[in-house]
Structures are given as structure tokens and as C-alpha cells.
Amino acid sequence: MGPLEEMLLEIKDTSELMVDLAYSSLLYNNRDIAEEVNQLDARMQELENDIQEMAVQNAVDDKDIKKALLIIRLAQSVGEISGAAMKIADVVRRDVPPHPVIQLSLRETDIIITAVTVGVTSDLAGATLGKIKLATNTGMYAIAIRRGRRYIYGPDQYTMMMEGDTLYVRGPEDGEQYLRDLANGTVHLEPKDLK
Amino acid sequence: MPFFDSPDDEEDEHLTVRELLTEMKDISEVIVDLAYAALLFDSQEIGAEVHHLGSRMDTLNHEIKIRMMLASRTKQDAVQLSVLLQVAEGAAAMSKAAGDIVDLLELNPKGSPIVSLVLKEAEEKIRLQTLSEQSDMKGKTLESLSVETETGMRIIAIKRGIRWIYDPEKEVTLKEGDVLVVRGTEDGFERLRRFATGMEKWPVYPQEGP
Numbered sequence: 001m002g003p004l005e006e007m008l009l010e011i012k013d014t015s016e017l018m019v020d021l022a023y024s025s026l027l028y029n030n031r032d033i034a035e036e037v038n039q040l041d042a043r044m045q046e047l048e049n050d051i052q053e054m055a056v057q058n059a060v061d062d063k064d065i066k067k068a069l070l071i072i073r074l075a076q077s078v079g080e081i082s083g084a085a086m087k088i089a090d091v092v093r094r095d096v097p098p099h100p101v102i103q104l105s106l107r108e109t110d111i112i113i114t115a116v117t118v119g120v121t122s123d124l125a126g127a128t129l130g131k132i133k134l135a136t137n138t139g140m141y142a143i144a145i146r147r148g149r150r151y152i153y154g155p156d157q158y159t160m161m162m163e164g165d166t167l168y169v170r171g172p173e174d175g176e177q178y179l180r181d182l183a184n185g186t187v188h189l190e191p192k193d194l195k
Numbered sequence: 196m197p198f199f200d201s202p203d204d205e206e207d208e209h210l211t212v213r214e215l216l217t218e219m220k221d222i223s224e225v226i227v228d229l230a231y232a233a234l235l236f237d238s239q240e241i242g243a244e245v246h247h248l249g250s251r252m253d254t255l256n257h258e259i260k261i262r263m264m265l266a267s268r269t270k271q272d273a274v275q276l277s278v279l280l281q282v283a284e285g286a287a288a289m290s291k292a293a294g295d296i297v298d299l300l301e302l303n304p305k306g307s308p309i310v311s312l313v314l315k316e317a318e319e320k321i322r323l324q325t326l327s328e329q330s331d332m333k334g335k336t337l338e339s340l341s342v343e344t345e346t347g348m349r350i351i352a353i354k355r356g357i358r359w360i361y362d363p364e365k366e367v368t369l370k371e372g373d374v375l376v377v378r379g380t381e382d383g384f385e386r387l388r389r390f391a392t393g394m395e396k397w398p399v400y401p402q403e404g405p
Contacts, residue, residue, distance in 0.1 A: 005316070008313045019223075022285070023220075080289075080292035081288075083288060090281065097275070101213050101216065105216040109217050110362075111349075135382070171347075172343040174344050
């Protein structure tokens, strides 16, 4: 993959993380998470500019104007998604207590966001997200991990979970209880789940 | 409008706004995935659905604005409700972005494979999987399968013959030959593929007691 493809990939993944974080910050009225959305937006702006420049440069070189337009407009639209996430997170950053209806409706949606704490006897403690295959096994996708006062945003397969961690996840409602049981150690994964 | 029928019934008023906002959030999630799917599979049909959902979103956003204005009586109300409006605006902005993504179809993304390359490499990919005759997923409802909990893959659309079912409801029963448009990780897709091709039996769990 060339640098242009990599940057496009990064803005797409980042914009999705921003949306998840924005809804999480709203649900938990969490300023730290809302602040991260703001930080990520700065990175998005940077990438969007670089993408535009490189796409124009490529068009000068290979005369493929349509391709350049396609890339610039796609980057722009992905940027709009991150802008939408900013709007949502901004509500939390403004320090106005969110209207209770917001939280109620966030809990009723098809895709919910929830937070679980990793207990000492949990299979998750001391394992990486990749080893546990969290998303595959529970349907719940990790958005962020809080460890003490620190946060790990957009954890990847190499991210280790530890006892006491709070996992912020997104997924279907019927995956929540299983993840909760897994996190507090009342149920365990079977060997077939890990292969 | 329920709001006019019972202006003093706070519960009722909340329920309505809550439903509006819930639907807006649901659309905002699925519409972006569908937009990427339209680009990836170069599908005008999926694109048309994105625009259709987009106009539904506009209607909801308009409706929620009216409710908010009618509900606002004090400055305190206005501050709190403006927050709600901003969240609704955010959801609406996502659907607008999805519409813009679909409009890229006019630029013939098939001619520039860069877009599909990027979408195929993304952390959560959008893939197609056909349900084979051997699969025991067929004949079961989405509710009984809980596909996402079992595999981590979310079904964003189903193609059945020439028909499409977008953002399928729990009551939908899967059929042999259905093409599932799914979103999720590589791992999860591999697991779903084994079930959908009949290589593996769909797991059945013992019923929990009352």
C-alpha cells in the first residue's frame, strides 16, 4: 500500500473510532473521552490536508483528474463524519448536564455501548485482545480501555487487558451479558474459542 | 401529535423524542456502512437506499427540532434541549456524509481501485457471504441466531434474489442463497464463513433455567 492509501485508511478508521468515542462520552458524560475526540480531530485535519496535497500532486503527474477528485471527495466525506462526532462530543465538553432522554435513547439503539470491569479471575486479565478475539467471541468491539487514570483509545490486537481495567465496548445488546460474565470471571472461554 | 394532545404529560413527550433520537442514532450507524458497501460493490441499489435513509433522517431531524422548540419554556429548558438538538444534528451530519460518499459512485470508483483497496484493508471490513444449502443457519431467524454475538459480524443488508433487505429486523428468517453483507473483523468473518458454508454446525446452547 502506498502512503496515500495508508492515509485514507487511517482517516476511515479514525472517523469510526471518533463516532464510537463520541457516543461513549455522551452515554457516560465522560469529559476525558470527549477530549480525545477533539484530539483525534486535529489528526484528521492534518491527514485530510496531506491527502489533498498528495492527490493533487499525483494528478499533476499522471493526469488522472477523476481519481484525484474521488480521493479528495472521499477524504472530505470521511472528514464530515469526524465533524459529526465532534458535534456530539462537544456537548459533553460544554459541561451542560446531558438531557436524560439522550442516555435513555442511546441504551435503546440497535448497537449499544457499555462498560465492563475486568476481574482478577477473568480470562481477559493478562491476555491481549487478539488472543481472546474479543469481537469474534462476544460480538462486542473494544473502543477504549481505562487503566487507572490512563486511557488506551482504539486498542488493537496487541493491547493487553489487565485486572481492574474498564473496557468501553460497542455491540449488540445480547452480547453484553456474556461479556460481563467473561469480564468478572463467572464464565470462561473454551479452547475452541481461542483458535 | 401526542405533544399537543397532552402538553403536560412529560413522560409521553419524552417517549416521543426518545424514539425519534433512537431512530436517528440507528440510522446514523447503518447508513455509513451502507455507503461504504455501495462504493465497495459499485452498487447503485445500495446507494439508492442510502439516499432513502437520508431523507428519513431529514424528516426525523426536522420533527425533533419542532418538538424541542415547543417543549422549551425556560432558559434552563432551552440549554438542555439545545444539547439534545446538537446530538440530533450530529447524527444527521453522519447521514449527510454517507450521502456524499454514495455520490462518489458518479466518479466511477471501479476505475480507480484505490477506494476498494482502502475499504478492504480497513480494520472492520465489509464483506459478502452467501448462505449455502448445507448451512444450518438457514431457516432460522436473526433473533434466534444472534449472529453478531456469536461471530462479531453485523449483518447490514441481505440480498435475496433481486430483492434487498437493508438493516434487517430480528424477525427476518435466513434462506439458502441469501447474500449477507456483513461488517466486522477478519477473524469474525472466518468464523461466520464456516457456519455459512456448512463447514461447522451453528452452536446450540443449553436453555438457561428461569
